[in-house]
Amino acid sequence: MVEALREELADLTASVRAFLEWHAATGADGLPGHPSALHEALGASSPDGGPPAPRRAERGFAGLDAPSPPASRGGSDAAFAPPAQRSDAGGASPPQPERRSAAASPPQPEQRSAEAQAARPPVQAQRSPEPSPRPAVSAASAPRATAAQPVTPEERVTRLALLAEEVRTCQKCPLHEGRTHAVFSRGSPLSEIVFVGEGPGAEEDLQGEPFVGPAGQLLDKMIAAMGYPRDGVYICNIVKCRPPQNRKPEPAEMATCSPYLASQLALIKPKVIVALGATAVQGLIGTTEGITKLRGTWKLYKGTIPIMPTFHPAYLLRQPSAKREVWSDLKEVMRHLGKSAPDRG
Ligand code: URA
Numbered sequence: 001m002v003e004a005l006r007e008e009l010a011d012l013t014a015s016v017r018a019f020l021e022w023h024a025a026t027g028a029d030g031l032p033g034h035p036s037a038l039h040e041a042l043g044a045s046s047p048d049g050g051p052p053a054p055r056r057a058e059r060g061f062a063g064l065d066a067p068s069p070p071a072s073r074g075g076s077d078a079a080f081a082p083p084a085q086r087s088d089a090g091g092a093s094p095p096q097p098e099r100r101s102a103a104a105s106p107p108q109p110e111q112r113s114a115e116a117q118a119a120r121p122p123v124q125a126q127r128s129p130e131p132s133p134r135p136a137v138s139a140a141s142a143p144r145a146t147a148a149q150p151v152t153p154e155e156r157v158t159r160l161a162l163l164a165e166e167v168r169t170c171q172k173c174p175l176h177e178g179r180t181h182a183v184f185s186r187g188s189p190l191s192e193i194v195f196v197g198e199g200p201g202a203e204e205d206l207q208g209e210p211f212v213g214p215a216g217q218l219l220d221k222m223i224a225a226m227g228y229p230r231d232g233v234y235i236c237n238i239v240k241c242r243p244p245q246n247r248k249p250e251p252a253e254m255a256t257c258s259p260y261l262a263s264q265l266a267l268i269k270p271k272v273i274v275a276l277g278a279t280a281v282q283g284l285i286g287t288t289e290g291i292t293k294l295r296g297t298w299k300l301y302k303g304t305i306p307i308m309p310t311f312h313p314a315y316l317l318r319q320p321s322a323k324r325e326v327w328s329d330l331k332e333v334m335r336h337l338g339k340s341a342p343d344r345g
Contacts, residue, residue, distance in 0.1 A: 197276045
């Protein structure tokens with residue numbers, strides 16, 4: 001009888017001690033919701049040995065005289081967090097991708113479906129009034145960015161590099177025959193803005209980088225006027241290979257190349273796309289409307305990413321008076337991004 005009472009008392013004492021330790025470790029009010037939560041909070045698997053929570057069979061009466069388990073649980077602080085808040089619950093999960101503030105966001109009516117869109121192979125029928133050729137990038141090879149598998153910045157860079165390599169050797173349309181280099185992109189894959197042009201010119205074809213010729217130099221000035229470093233934004237084109245004599249790309253060429261751009265945008269998920277010229281807008285949303293009508297009016301890419309159409313810098317080289325409108329369009333972009341225009345002196 002006395003023995004049984006002693007054992008009972010030992011259990012009770014150990015339970016109280018365990019609770020006090022749990023409370024000290026977590027700062028939580030009230031009791032742990034579940035016995036296993038208590039067990040976990042006390043670091044059952046910590047290197048300090050056996051489970052600290054009392055178990056009749058293991059500690060019993062003798063536990064009263066045994067030394068207390070050390071306060072330290074031997075793991076990271078996360079081990080002391082209440083189970084619902086533990087960050088190690090999904091140890092194999094990748095870290096969360098950066099989240100952008102909603103306050104500064106331009107209209108994004110279907111934010112969730114942006115990720116769903118990214119998971120799908122690009123739909124070409126929406127892009128071109130022409131009959132669609134086969135997709136240039138197979139569903140298997142196209143990089144994916146799904147809600148279930150968030151793409152970290154590192155993965156984004158890696159996947160874009162893989163895609164660039166695929167583009168480098170692409171032979172899916174006749175434009176590859178005349179190229180020196182395929183032109184994938186320049187700038188930061190972590191940018192909040194993507195500038196999309198039409199296709200490489202002579203200088204871009206030679207150097208393998210977009211917008212490095214005369215139009216590119218003007219684009220650099222536009223980017224600087226917005227307050228970004230030259231390589232702080234991402235720049236790419238509708239088609240990745242130079243059309244002969246700098247002609248406008250054919251709708252079929254644009255459609256064949258469009259999965260590459262779709263994959264770039266799905267990975268980067270910019271807050272805003274600036275479409276440079278009518279061909280860029282056409283390649284992005286399929287409209288054949290003129291740029292004079294389109295510019296300065298927000299459009300949406302795949303129902304998710306706001307597009308600001310504006311004049312192509314090559315047009316500005318011929319028509320400098322149109323710079324005023326372009327600056328107004330870029331200021332609108334900055335307004336959406338919550339940025340103020342830098343003082344231009
Ligand atoms: N014009 C474009 O549209 N893209 C380039 O890369 C260069 C000139």
